[in-house]
Every structure is written in structure tokens, then in C-alpha cells.
Amino acid sequence: MRIDILTLFPEMFPGVLGASILGRAAAGNFASYHLHDIRDFADNKHRKVDDRPFGGGPGMVMMCQPLVDAVNAAEAEDDRPATRILLTPQGKPLDQPLVEQLAEKPRLLMIAGHYEGVDERAIEQLAPLEISIGDYVLSGGELPAMVLIDAIVRLIPGVLGHEDSALEDSFAARGPDQQRLLDCPHYTRPREWAGREVPEVLLSGDHQAVEQWRQEKMLERTRARRPDLLP
16 A cells, blocks of 8 residues: 655654554555655745635635645656545544545545645645544644554554454454444453452463453443444
8 A cells, every 4th residue: 555645744754654563564565655745845935835814813724736736746656546635623533444444445645734724725626535533633634644544554454464453453343243342351461460360261261251251341341431332
């Protein structure tokens, strides 16, 4: 998968994209990341990409020309069609089914908005999929883009090493009815710590009993913490 990131702050990304699972995905050629500085496409000597909003009000608005030119230039670098994404608080809420859909795409182009927002005419021209990572406001779309990239790349076959790893996470579809539950509790060595012991069933070697215990705990935890996920 090719992922293009259009941003005013490309220096925010290398540490995240080069570490842990995202770094391993790039090293293994499962994913490639391409940063594009929107300021490089400004048509003025001061590399200005924003201006005051018509009608007055606080903040600044990203202008159409630099952003649209940046998108066109990035897309011209590869023949694969890009799914355009704008990270914005006004977008579709991000959830696991949406992540799974995007993980099947050959190429994603993510636009990290900034300031008060993006000129609406650029959004109309580009027609991106608008995505929000939650009902709160950040300084820009850079952190949401990192969140989205991490959620997507770990679903690419081969990235996590064990093919079932992602299938056992919270929100993964399970069973014939494809329920999306919270994950069960997990334990590791030592068997006893600070007076707390690992549940005996996990030490029994009975795989059927372990699986039943995990299913019960997933339902119990989901019912207590996220009842909205249950029918």
C-alpha cells in the first residue's frame, strides 16, 4: 500500500512512521509513506498557504491553490488511483469497519488540514472522504493522520507476523454473527504478582475452556463498558 500525506508540518511524521509496526511495515515493503509539504506548492515568495476568512471571524483558512496543486502533484507520482481522505472534526467518525475498508485500498492520500479549516471550494473540487477520529478538536490533522495510518497498516496481511493477531483485537468482527466486542483480559509471567494470580483456566491447557472463558470475558467487558456495541 502507498500512503501519501499532505501536511504543513512534515517534520512531525518521520519518528512515528519509522518506529514499531509502521517502521517494520515499511522495511518489509508492505507499506510506503510519502510526505508532501503543502507549502512547496504556494504560488507566492513567502510560501503563504492561508488567509483570513471572508465574512470575518477568528483564525485563518487554508487556500485552495496550494492544496489542490499539492494533491495533483502527489497523485501524478504513481499510477495507482488514490483514495483521498481529509482529516477533519466534521468528518465521518472513524471506526473499525471503516478502517477495514480502507486497508483494502492500494493507495491512500491523506490531507492534514490546519488552522480554522480548508476553503470549502477545495473540498468540493477534491471530493475527499472526510474522517474524524473523535468529537474533539486538535491543532491540525497531523495526529489524526498518524492514528489512521497506524490503524490501517496493522491490518495489511503480513505486517503483524501472526495472521490472527488483528482478528483478536477489540472491535474485530467475531463469530458467525460478526459481533464487534472489546477484547478479553490478558496475562503473562509471573503466575502470581502483588497477591494477584492468573485465572486458573488459563493455566489448564484446555484450549476449549480457555476460548469459552475469553468469549465470556469479552461479552462481560463489552456489556459493562460499551453496551452500545451489543444488539
